[in-house]
Amino acid sequence: MGDPRTLEVRRKSVIAGRLLGVVQLLANPESVALARGFVRRKLGADHPVADEATLLVSELFTNSVLYSDSRHGGSVMVALADCWEFIHIDVVDAGGSSFPHIKRETTTELESVAEGGRGLSLVDQLSTRWGIVNDAEGRTVWFELMYRRADVVNESNAIQATARRAACTVAESLALEEASHPLKPDGQMRWLGRF
Known part of the structure; x- marks a missing residue:
């Protein structure tokens, strides 16, 4: 997908759709499962992109818990919207001193790497588009998953x-x-x- 900083401009356009829900959870490892459950309940298990959305929220929420300033007693917010042709999800945390980036590994390295460190790589591979927005209130990592309504x-x-x-x-x-x-x-x- 390219450098997510270039995608910030696209994110500022108006997104029309139906807000399915917003949840704000403590930035701790136990909340990752709650974030996954939130996405599953709001989309429904039979939604065409429920599995992908659940996985990507889990990865991004985990990144927020591990690397953002939210980990110091803060919270992470997940917002979910159905935009008729795609699902749009925001994961918002307190930001941090470093800018999130994709870790590019070879297939062999991916097989040997532990579970961590691949969140944005998965977002890049599975989402239709995504980006990162930093502002005074924190950081938003957003992604969209296209699907076709029957x-x-x-x-x-x-x-x-x-x-x-x-x-x-x-x-x-x-x-x-x-x-x-x-x-x-x-x-x-x-x-x-x-x-």
Whole structure:
């Protein structure tokens, strides 16, 4: 994906979507499992990118606990939004003196390295886009995971699908109404209700 600092500019654009939730947890190792559980509950286990989102949040939250200034009694926040074609996730901590970077290792080195040190590498490999934003309040590492909705691919299709559902509902309602009000032999409807 390249240098995440170049992606900061893109992050400042408006993101339209539905906020699924925000959680703020203590910056300690026990909270990593809570962050994973939060993502799983909000997305649902059957979401197309639930596994990837859960893994990446786990990695980024762990990085915050190990390397950010939040580890000194602070907290880490995770925000999750469904933006209709992708899931957008922010992991926000207190920042720190060093800038996060991807550790580039060969396959052999990756096999011999312990669990730590690969969080941003996984984000870079699995996400559609990602970046890092530093400001006075801390650091945000964000990523997006593209997915395709089976029933809604874009906004115009969503409107069409809603219109189709509304038309079917009206048609079903009219059919039920006609069934409950039998027609006279001359084709006129005989209303049994009061007006």
